[in-house]
Amino acid sequence: MIPSTEDIHAETDEASPLQPALDLAADVAARYEISALTGRLASARASVGQDEITVAVLGRFKAGKSSFLDHFIGRSILPVGVVPVTAVITEIRYGAREEARVHHRDGRAAEVALDQICGYISEKENPENTKQADLITVELPELRQFRGLKFVDTPGLDSALSHNTQTSLNWLPNVGLALVAVGVGPPLSQSDIDLLKSLYQYTSKVAVLLTKADLVSEPELEEVAGFVRAQLARSFPETIQIYPYSTKPRFARFRQALETELVAGTLERFTEERESILARKMDTLLRECGDYLALSLKSAEMVQSERQAMKRQLIAEKETLDEVKSAVRLVVQHTTAGTRAVVGSRLETHQRELERLLLEAFECEFPKWTKSLATMLSSFEEWVADALREQLTVLSIRERRSFLAPLHKVRNQAFRALQQFRDRLSDGAMRAFGAPLRTTETEIDVVEPGAPDNRALWGVEKEAGRRLAELIGTVERLVESGSNERASQLRADLERLENTRKSLAAETAS
Numbered sequence: 001m002i003p004s005t006e007d008i009h010a011e012t013d014e015a016s017p018l019q020p021a022l023d024l025a026a027d028v029a030a031r032y033e034i035s036a037l038t039g040r041l042a043s044a045r046a047s048v049g050q051d052e053i054t055v056a057v058l059g060r061f062k063a064g065k066s067s068f069l070d071h072f073i074g075r076s077i078l079p080v081g082v083v084p085v086t087a088v089i090t091e092i093r094y095g096a097r098e099e100a101r102v103h104h105r106d107g108r109a110a111e112v113a114l115d116q117i118c119g120y121i122s123e124k125e126n127p128e129n130t131k132q133a134d135l136i137t138v139e140l141p142e143l144r145q146f147r148g149l150k151f152v153d154t155p156g157l158d159s160a161l162s163h164n165t166q167t168s169l170n171w172l173p174n175v176g177l178a179l180v181a182v183g184v185g186p187p188l189s190q191s192d193i194d195l196l197k198s199l200y201q202y203t204s205k206v207a208v209l210l211t212k213a214d215l216v217s218e219p220e221l222e223e224v225a226g227f228v229r230a231q232l233a234r235s236f237p238e239t240i241q242i243y244p245y246s247t248k249p250r251f252a253r254f255r256q257a258l259e260t261e262l263v264a265g266t267l268e269r270f271t272e273e274r275e276s277i278l279a280r281k282m283d284t285l286l287r288e289c290g291d292y293l294a295l296s297l298k299s300a301e302m303v304q305s306e307r308q309a310m311k312r313q314l315i316a317e318k319e320t321l322d323e324v325k326s327a328v329r330l331v332v333q334h335t336t337a338g339t340r341a342v343v344g345s346r347l348e349t350h351q352r353e354l355e356r357l358l359l360e361a362f363e364c365e366f367p368k369w370t371k372s373l374a375t376m377l378s379s380f381e382e383w384v385a386d387a388l389r390e391q392l393t394v395l396s397i398r399e400r401r402s403f404l405a406p407l408h409k410v411r412n413q414a415f416r417a418l419q420q421f422r423d424r425l426s427d428g429a430m431r432a433f434g435a436p437l438r439t440t441e442t443e444i445d446v447v448e449p450g451a452p453d454n455r456a457l458w459g460v461e462k463e464a465g466r467r468l469a470e471l472i473g474t475v476e477r478l479v480e481s482g483s484n485e486r487a488s489q490l491r492a493d494l495e496r497l498e499n500t501r502k503s504l505a506a507e508t509a510s
Contacts, residue, residue, distance in 0.1 A: 018279065022044055040285055057151070057179045065181045066080050066153055070247075073143060077092075089134075091135065148267055177205040197236075209243050210242055212246065293493055331410055335406045
């Protein structure tokens with residue numbers, strides 16, 4: 001039986017058993033001035049105070065997120081198109097009356113007609129969010145059966161519009177139940193897997209929405225689903241549910257299957273599902289608190305002689321720091337120099353087709369240029385620039401894999417160089433005072449351009465330099481700071497954090 005709105009409010013008005021965990025994390029962050037946790041704490045507080053479960057649809061641009069939501073809720077209110085369209089987070093929930101509001105970054109909120117929200121959501125009508133919209137909220141009476149759920153449409157990842165990617169990534173801590181939209185072709189990418197890994201930090205409820213299922217036959221769809229299932233099993237111990245979906249009428253069974261799971265599954269177990277999601281958020285928050293305190297304790301337990309030994313080792317490693325930066329820079333320079341040849345060779349294979357398309361378009365446009373020769377020349381120059389840009393954009397999409405190969409190569413080489421530096425630093429710490437700094441480099445994530453663009457390559461070099469400087473700076477601060485007077489308090493707080501994490505895990509399991 002689906003709980004009523006009153007039942008949901010009654011359950012969530014009770015004191016949450018997760019509140020003590022949140023209070024502990026806030027106390028630790030305040031006493032040790034861990035400002036980096038400010039955003040995470042704010043998100044956790046907001047999640048505890050909500051009486052809804054957020055169902056977020058995330059994924060790469062053009063994966064069909066907005067089309068899915070429009071179809072699932074039965075109203076065409078979100079913009080869709082052949083280029084990245086979603087620029088602002090949009091929340092859709094049940095409401096007693098139809099209402100749409102634009103929430104601006106300066107705190108203002110204004111009610112607008114439902115058919116006007118595309119002027120804020122659409123990248124075309126609101127490029128780079130020049131209207132400074134922070135959030136769009138929509139309430140619809142026809143969503144009564146989904147009361148207790150809040151559907152969220154997010155900007156697409158991995159498009160040429162980096163601000164869209166950043167908007168979605170910044171929003172991730174708010175997720176409740178996550179649906180990662182993946183088109184049937186190509187069915188899964190490393191970016192999708194990385195997104196799933198990030199989501200598991202904030203929720204235990206993650207599923208894959210296999211969109212555009214109508215583009216393949218039934219046997220092919222089963223083959224795609226099997227491939228996705230096998231790839232997910234390699235990266236995740238949990239079984240991730242896969243839901244095929246299509247907006248075409250003959251595939252109504254897919255919508256029914258998903259609706260049954262959302263309604264009969266999530267809403268019927270509303271309290272348990274909500275507590276499980278919040279427990280995951282709290283565990284991540286407590287773990288990060290513990291990581292910061294462990295670093296502080298390491299510093300506090302050092303004696304002066306160990307600090308001096310570490311400083312000497314750092315001086316030696318600083319000399320190799322510039323060598324690593326130079327090595328990464330040379331890799332980028334060499335790859336950049338060869339990129340033009342790679343792109344040129346791929347474009348040459350499409351030269352005849354491109355010439356044919358441009359000629360056909362020119363024959364349609366030329367009769368319209370009836371004024372002076374100067375005007376005709378100006379019109380031609382403007383037209384050919386636009387037409388060539390449009391055709392090259394199409395080719396960039398078709399040849400995306402080959403165009404991105406140099407970027408992936410540079411990213412992998414930079415990653416290996418950074419990890420090798422970390423390993424050397426760890427060996428030096430072991431030689432200095434018998435304690436290694438066992439840290440692992442994370443993948444270098446840069447926005448993949450929609451067209452050939454060397455700026456992404458230099459973005460890798462910039463990010464590598466930032467990480468190296470941050471690593472050395474962190475170790476230097478740890479060596480210089482710390483005192484034995486606070487070591488006992490650090491140990492006590494670390495124990496409290498760990499005991500609270502164990503209690504949360506036990507409560508969730510029961």
